[in-house]
Amino acid sequence: MLSFFNSLDYETTTIPELITQSEFIGKVEIVDVQKNRFKIKILDKIKGSLNDEIWVNKFQNWMCASRWTDYSVGQQELIFLNKNNKTEKWYPIGAGNEGEIPTVKDSVFVLSKNYFVQKRGQKQFKIHNQKAYAYPFSYLDTKLGILSYMENQKTYAEFSCDEFRNFKTENLFLQGIVLQITPTNCEEN
Structure with missing residues (x-):
């Protein structure tokens, strides 16, 4: 079962x-x-x-x-x-x-x-x-976060672990998106 x-x-x-x-x-x-x-x-x-x-x-x-x-x-x-x-x-x-x-x-x-x-x-x-x-x-932050991610997706995919750790933006929705794509080996303990 x-x-x-x-x-x-x-x-x-x-x-x-x-x-x-x-x-x-x-x-x-x-x-x-x-x-x-x-x-x-x-x-x-x-x-x-x-x-x-x-x-x-x-x-x-x-x-x-x-x-x-x-x-x-x-x-x-x-x-x-x-x-x-x-x-x-x-x-x-x-x-x-x-x-x-x-x-x-x-x-x-x-x-x-x-x-x-x-x-x-x-x-x-x-x-x-x-x-x-x-x-x-x-809604505005959400929309702008989605558009920014679509525009910069390749850049984010090539981030080093340091770039993931240091990524900052005032758009909290975009910040959440980038955190979701952060490789597990880059996450801080």
Whole structure:
């Protein structure tokens, strides 16, 4: 029985992986919900290009992961999408629903279950009528952090351990991204 549960383990999709693996990144609002899909209205595009409204397959809760709350009209989120080439349907990235990050007004809440590394503490918030532990960021910092990472990804990949240790930025979201790509042999003890 234990080996069955071990086979269900999955690796969390990190923020850098979400950025590089997605075809579309944007701030969206859910405008319709059906049994297996939801319709989003694009509020702001960060990466890729889509129509103003599209249908997206819902994340299906499973034994090892679930969405932070039920889908409902009016929810806003930062979404990382890919398109299934066979079905032509869009879906959020991540077996743990990492590709749907809740937003409220101008704040982005990276949920603790997504293992976003930060030097400041997580707090509990009420996000879309659900309590969740998260790291809050401004939407502007999040967007600028994603754009900076996309623009400088090759530079970060070539960092030495000293460059990783000494990397500083006022953008805490970007700081978290760079911490996530820091090789384990470079981490300070």
